[in-house]
Amino acid sequence: xxxxxxxxxxxxxxxxxGRDGSFHATQMLEYGTQVVAGVTPGKGxxxxxxxxxxxxxxxxxxxxxxxxxxxxxxxxxxxPAFAAGAIMEAADAGVDLVVAITEGIPVQEMSRAYxxxxxxxxxxxxPNCPGAISPGKAKVGIIPAQITAPxxxxxxSRSGTLTYEAVVQLTEAGIGQSTCVGIxxxxxxxxxxxxxxDAFRNDxxxxxxxxxxxxxxxxxxxxxxxxxxxxxxxxxGFIAGQTAPPGRTMGHAGAIISGSxxxxxxxxxxxxxxxxxxxxxxxxxxGLIQKGLGS
Numbered sequence: 001x002x003x004x005x006x007x008x009x010x011x012x013x014x015x016x017x018g019r020d021g022s023f024h025a026t027q028m029l030e031y032g033t034q035v036v037a038g039v040t041p042g043k044g045x046x047x048x049x050x051x052x053x054x055x056x057x058x059x060x061x062x063x064x065x066x067x068x069x070x071x072x073x074x075x076x077x078x079x080p081a082f083a084a085g086a087i088m089e090a091a092d093a094g095v096d097l098v099v100a101i102t103e104g105i106p107v108q109e110m111s112r113a114y115x116x117x118x119x120x121x122x123x124x125x126x127p128n129c130p131g132a133i134s135p136g137k138a139k140v141g142i143i144p145a146q147i148t149a150p151x152x153x154x155x156x157s158r159s160g161t162l163t164y165e166a167v168v169q170l171t172e173a174g175i176g177q178s179t180c181v182g183i184x185x186x187x188x189x190x191x192x193x194x195x196x197x198d199a200f201r202n203d204x205x206x207x208x209x210x211x212x213x214x215x216x217x218x219x220x221x222x223x224x225x226x227x228x229x230x231x232x233x234x235x236x237g238f239i240a241g242q243t244a245p246p247g248r249t250m251g252h253a254g255a256i257i258s259g260s261x262x263x264x265x266x267x268x269x270x271x272x273x274x275x276x277x278x279x280x281x282x283x284x285x286x287g288l289i290q291k292g293l294g295s
Contacts (some may be wrong), residue, residue: 002134002179003199012037012071021077026050031139037065062093073097084109091122100126110188124190130160130182151176154200157212158185173286178206193223208234215241221270228274234292237271238279239264
C-alpha cells in the first residue's frame with residue numbers, strides 16, 4: 001500500500017502549459033501517474049502532448065476538469081501571485097488532495113487558502129514542497145523517480161533536498177520506500193508531520209519511518225510526543241540547521257529560531273526523550289533504519 005497517492009490517483013495539473021508544469025507533467029506521465037487533465041485559463045479545448053505521444057485535455061477551470069475526467073487530485077505549478085487562488089479553486093472543485101509546489105505564496109493569502117481547504121475537507125500538501133511519490137505506483141510533484149524504489153520505509157520531510165538525499169541513501173542501501181512525502185517549509189502548510197505519521201500508522205506495508213525536520217517552530221516536538229503515544233514502528237529522526245545562529249532564516253521561511261524551542265538541540269532532545277533514534281548526520285539514517293528493521 002501507500003499513503004496519499006497510489007495507482008488510482010487521477011491527477012489534474014494546474015499550470016500544465018507553463019515551463020515547470022509542462023516539464024513535470026511529462027515526468028509524471030512517464031512514471032505512470034494517471035494525469036487526466038490540465039488547467040490553463042484561456043487554453044481550454046487544447047491538448048498537452050507529452051514526449052511519448054500521450055495527449056492530456058486542457059480545461060479553463062478545475063471544476064470543468066474534475067467533472068469531465070473524474071480527477072481526484074491536483075498539483076499546482078502556478079506563480080506565487082495566483083497560487084493561493086489555484087489552491088482554493090482545486091478544493092472548491094471537490095478534489096481530495098491538493099499538492100502545492102509553488103514557493104513564495106504570501107502568508108496572508110495562504111492563511112485564507114488554508115482555512116478554505118479545511119472547510120471543504122480536502123487535504124493540502126505544501127505549499128513550497130516537492131510533493132509525494134509512492135514508488136512503483138504514482139508520482140505527484142517534483143521528487144525524482146529514479147532515486148526511489150518500492151519498499152517498507154516511509155519518508156516525511158520539511159526539506160526537499162534532504163528528502164532526496166535520504167531517499168538516495170536508502171535506495172543505494174537496498175531499502176525501498178512506501179511513500180516519500182515533502183510537507184514543505186513555509187510558516188503555513190496543510191499536511192503536517194502528525195498527519196503523515198497517522199497515515200503511515202494505518203499503512204500495513206510501512207515498517208519504519210524517516211522523519212526529517214529543521215529548525216523553527218515546535219512541530220517536531222509535537223510529532224515526537226505523538227509518536228511515543230501512538231506509533232509502534234521504529235522512527236529515525238534528523239534535524240537540519242544544527243549550526244544555525246538564533247534569529248537567522250535558514251532556507252525556508254518557517255526555519256527561524258525564536259526562543260529555545262525552535263533550536264535543533266531542543267528538537268533532537270525531544271526525539272531522544274520520546275524513543276526516536278536520532279541521526280546526527282544524514283549519513284547516519286541508513287544504519288539506524290537497518291537497525292530498526294532488524295536487518
